[in-house]
Amino acid sequence: MTTAHPSNFGSTVWQMTLMGLRYLRGRKLRTVLTTLAIVFGVAMIFAINLILPSMQEAFAQTMTSVTGADLTVTSVSGESFDPEAVLPTVSGIDQVGAVTGILHRQFSLPTLGNSSLGDTAQIDLVGIDPATIEDVHQFVVSDGRFLEPGDSGKALLPAGIAELAPELHVGTTFPLITAGGLKIYNVVGLMAEQGDLSSPQIYVTLADAQAAFNQPGLINTVEVSLAPGADRDAVAANIQQALGDSYTLDQGDSSSNTLAAMQVGLAMFDVLGLLALFLGAFLIFNTFRTVVVERRHDLGMLRAVGATRQQITLLIVIESLIQGLIGTAIGLLVGYLMALGMITAFGQIASNFFHRGDLSLQFSLPGLLGAAAIGLATALIAGYLPARTAGRTAPLEALRPSTPANLMHAARWSLIGGAVVMILGVLLLLTGKQGAAGGAILFLMGMVVAAPGLVIPVARLISPLLSLGFAREGDIARGNLVRQPGRAAITGSTLMIGLATLVMIAALVLSFAALINSLADANFSSDLILLPQSIAVYDTVVGADENLANRVRALPEVQDVGTMRYASSVTADGQALQVMGINPDDYSKVASFTVNEGTPEEAFAALGSDRNALFTAIALSTVGLQVGDDFVLQTAEGPQTYHVAGVANDLFTFKIAAIFISQANLAADFHKTEDVMLLINLVPGADKDAALANMQNILTDYPQFTAHLTGEYKQELADVTSGALVAFYGVAFLILIPAALGLLNTLTINILERTREIGVVRAVGGSRKQVRRIVTAEALLLGLFGAAMGVLSGVAMSYGFIAAFGTVGWDMPYFFPLAGIIAAVVVGVLLALFAAVLPARNAARLDIIRALQYE
Amino acid sequence: MSIVRTESLTKVYGDVGQPIPAVHDVDLTVDEGEFVAIMGPSGSGKSTLLYLLGGLDKPTSGKVWLRDSDIDALDDDALSRLRRNQVGFVFQFFNLIPVLTAQENVAIPLILDGMPRARALKQADEALARVGLADRATHRPTELSGGQQQRVALARALVTKPSVILADEPTGNLDSRSSDDVVQMLRRAVDDWKQTLVLVTHDSRVAAFADRIVFLKDGKIVDDNRLKGKGNADQIREQLSKMVLS
Known part of the structure; x- marks a missing residue:
């Protein structure tokens, strides 16, 4: 683009930013509603990003090696081995300085009974050979003495333990769980090192550690120091060759199924965050499409005074970007707060189940940037299409009354296209487990595509039902709805995704609970159970x-x-x-x-x-x-x-x-x-x-160990399971928030657009109550439309996802989520009624004269 | 020297099967510094003609030259730049952007052209002063009367020192006092500021301020009078009513 002042592109952008801000301020409610979806999605994704590294670290800590030796050797399996199989071999290798064997394990301390180490939740009990360890690793004892060969029941603690258990000093004792029962240890020394307080290292003699883990004569780590000037990589390669591939150098055991399970769980939240952003994109798209129509005079005027197409597109894009920025910024903040809350909640669960409460938030720049980028990109993409439409606004639009477009043709094509995608989805659902989840998603997408074409037939189908309660207003409401099938379709789609999630979660919960119950019944035939x-x-x-x-x-x-x-x-x-x-x-x-x-x-x-x-x-x-x-x-x-x-x-x-x-x-x-x-x-x-x-x-x-009567434990388990599943319902309702916003948004826009018509209805004798009822009927139609689509795709999604779970080994029985379907319809109708309250009141309160003059 | 020139200008609306000619075979030349009023009954195509002159609408056939540019040969961006720099518009309705102040509304063509904002706003202030609204610079359109709004629009048309100002029923929505203000301002734009002005109106009192009146009926020019002496409103009214009745 060449202009007379090419260097001052910024001047135009700045003016457009000012305009965008003022337009946004001019429709506060809609701006807030539209932005909330972005806030919600970004918050979800950012919160997960804040928590995940902390979780990973918490579990990774379990696996890290003990001291700062030059090289460490462990068994590939992660289990203990005979020192004679490794120590002589390693010490015989050229350039190896010294070797020593260690047996250590990180474990959680029981919360029941007296906590033996103050507030310490987890320790790393390290059995060392006092005769050789100091050749490999230097210890600085700040108080008391180091361990000596032949010590029994003696322990060396890091200085930092004072923060967790202030009453421990050199000369005091503490009990510790061992495989042979509680054992009393004597504190003989404190190290100068502060140590890792989330899992303090407690040093005892190798023999004591072997007794504690019931592994006499075994070690699980060999620490190696190198001769001065040695080539570390060469020595490592030689050790690896000498020991064969049953042993591994320097690598902590990475096996953590729990971590994987947690990641899957958290990934679910990521998916929900993305779904929320998807809804957010719909909302922004819908809002800006309307904005472009509403503002065609302004846009046409700008075109008349010389704005190019790109400049108009830029204006709308900037406006949606501002919304994206605001939503993303607030979303990051809310996400941070959510993460704090989740950490607290997870910390509770973690300490209940795993006796681990040391989770913390961890900022990562990529996480922050990623969440921000997704939020902004959503706003940008959703705003771009309406912005392009805006760019095509003819200058003459400023001077003409509104131009009704024939949308029927487009609606028919979307119906055909959507139906094809839906059929593909169903085929994929039926052909096999592998593609079932993909089929469900495809079905959902087909539904979204087909929605504009479905508005009119579905509205026609439902309206007899509606005329039961709204005999006079039903037809007007239907007419209003089908007049903008695109907008009704998008609103219906947002509601559909929310309600489909509800139906799917209901089905998953039913199936999962049934699975747990059948497993519990099958497995717990014993009377009592001792759990670790x-x-x-x-x-x-x-x-x-x-x-x-x-x-x-x-x-x-x-x-x-x-x-x-x-x-x-x-x-x-x-x-x-x-x-x-x-x-x-x-x-x-x-x-x-x-x-x-x-x-x-x-x-x-x-x-x-x-x-x-x-x-x-x-x-x-x-x-x-x-x-x-x-x-x-x-x-x-x-x-x-x-x-x-x-x-x-x-x-x-x-x-x-x-x-x-x-x-x-x-x-x-x-x-x-x-x-x-x-x-x-x-x-x-x-x-x-x-x-x-x-x-x-x-x-x-x-x-x-804790003892449980099996019956009671089963009950406890069932309670915990249903508790966790209730949390999932909570998430489903969270997803419904943006859907409700979408409804409110559309109803508000529809009424704004029809201000003059409402004035006419009132002028020719329509009562306030009738106006209110027209809006309510319209909302109900929208709600039922969304519910109908939501139920269909919800059933498809629940079937697909349960089948997909089967492929990873969770063979769950499929339960038709009848309760979920009923709930979805009820929720859809209630949401619609709820969303209609404010717009209906506003419409009814319109001043007739001013409404007639509205432009 | 001609500023605007058309040659067999024709605009047909509607379908192929049911063509509705709005402007039919119009040859019109407007010279520099001229104040031309286009008159005619409703539906005579006068607004369409104006839009064609300003590059807001594309002709079905025929040509429009603005100074040396053949408007038809310009792509959309070039046309936008032409409207920005060569043409100043004043419309009957929806003239101003509601979220912008008077000053910003006036400055918008300059800002769209990439002029530094501060400079554009300063020039806008000068233009506002010319139309007597220096003290209203920071007001939003809703805070201004209809006459004031049209004067802001006129300031916006003046600010780029365009080759031609095109005004479409600029007084159509105003009471008579405001209307007089605006028309006098338009007259001053021609007399004092040496602008060329084409104005569409059906109000003979407004047209009476022009140097030349072009009558349009069914999209065709039916009369083209140069007025000698001003304020010959009655003569014009008579001619108009004759046309409507014929």
């Missing part, structure tokens, strides 16, 4: 040695005890698997599996021999194996070949990649003999409460 500090994150659990199970077995009320053990592992190609160890004979008496083929008895029987493994459905799809395949598992004894004997799920493992093997194999290959869960059946007729009391008595030595 955290379920499903067994990495951070200190279990119990056989003494606990034996003491429980010795109780007069107890008939059978089955235990569960745990080890971490990876497959040959690096897929993390949780390995659960059960003793099939004992376990089958107290629990059952949900099996895909055969019977649970056959599944249990298979575990009794050889290296057989039962996979959860998720594990099987994760590693891409079939029943009957052999596969290599990295164990603490190097790679071992296991056999896929079947598919089995239980309540605790159905959503994680886990396998079941026998405890004999777990001990031999993974060196793990701690029980992390105990399931107990009582003698028939035994007093359950007496048994529970006895059990709790034993557990005073093992406060890492």
